[in-house]
Amino acid sequence: xxxxxxxxxxxxxxxxxxxxxxxxxxxxxxxxxxxxxxxxxxxxxxxxxxxxxxxxxxxxxxxxxxxxxxxxxxxxxxxxxxxxxxxxxxxxxxxxxxxxxxxxxxxxxxxxxxxxxxxxxxxxxxxxxxxxxxxxxxxxxxxxxxxxxxxxxxxxxxxxxxxxxxxxxxxxxxxxxxxxxxxxxxxxxxxxxxxxxxxxx
Numbered sequence: 691x692x693x694x695x696x697x698x699x700x701x702x703x704x705x706x707x708x709x710x711x712x713x714x715x716x717x718x719x720x721x722x723x724x725x726x727x728x729x730x731x732x733x734x735x736x737x738x739x740x741x742x743x744x745x746x747x748x749x750x751x752x753x754x755x756x757x758x759x760x761x762x763x764x765x766x767x768x769x770x771x772x773x774x775x776x777x778x779x780x781x782x783x784x785x786x787x788x789x790x791x792x793x794x795x796x797x798x799x800x801x802x803x804x805x806x807x808x809x810x811x812x813x814x815x816x817x818x819x820x821x822x823x824x825x826x827x828x829x830x831x832x833x834x835x836x837x838x839x840x841x842x843x844x845x846x847x848x849x850x851x852x853x854x855x856x857x858x859x860x861x862x863x864x865x866x867x868x869x870x871x872x873x874x875x876x877x878x879x880x881x882x883x884x885x886x887x888x889x890x891x
Contacts, residue, residue, distance in 0.1 A: 691823075696804060696816035706804050707811045709818060710734045710792075717794040720747035722834050724791040727807040728752045729764045734811075735772075742777040751789075751837055754781035763860045770849050779844035782837060789837070790818075791830055799827045 802818030
């Protein structure tokens with residue numbers, strides 16, 4: 691067992707970020723994630739996409755609703771992009787979930803306060819417990835599968851057919867999710883709107 695304390699002051703050295711990357715990199719057969727907020731930082735998300743594309747059993751359980759509208763749409767955007775490379779995404783029925791769980795193969799697993807999102811690696815002080823135990827991996831996998839049984843597979847077709855208003859909410863949510871400063875946010879907004887306009891000329 692290993693305590694993993696967060697340190698957002700030094701992002702690149704944050705142990706929570708390192709833990710997410712190590713769990714992804716070490717997975718050869720599976721990496722299962724259960725989290726209320728699925729808005730990972732780019733390097734973590736790129737690792738997950740690569741693992742899914744390589745045939746690793748990548749699964750994510752997230753809530754079918756959120757305590758914040760921006761999180762809801764950001765969750766679904768990342769879920770859609772991950773499902774596109776072969777990952778299996780599930781939405782927990784019955785409302786919000788609080789579990790923060792990661793299982794990598796049968797070797798190591800994690801529980802704690804850190805969500806699989808930007809805030810837990812860039813802003814918040816978190817603490818996880820890493821367990822190097824086949825027994826604990828098996829027990830958590832059993833709980834994961836129970837939660838999966840109470841979930842609905844994420845429907846990529848429904849997501850791809852969002853209304854114009856839902857697409858706008860997704861756009862705003864993705865800007866919000868990166869925790870940008872107001873000036874940077876305005877710049878990003880202008881750049882994306884300009885690019886969108888260029889494509890439709």
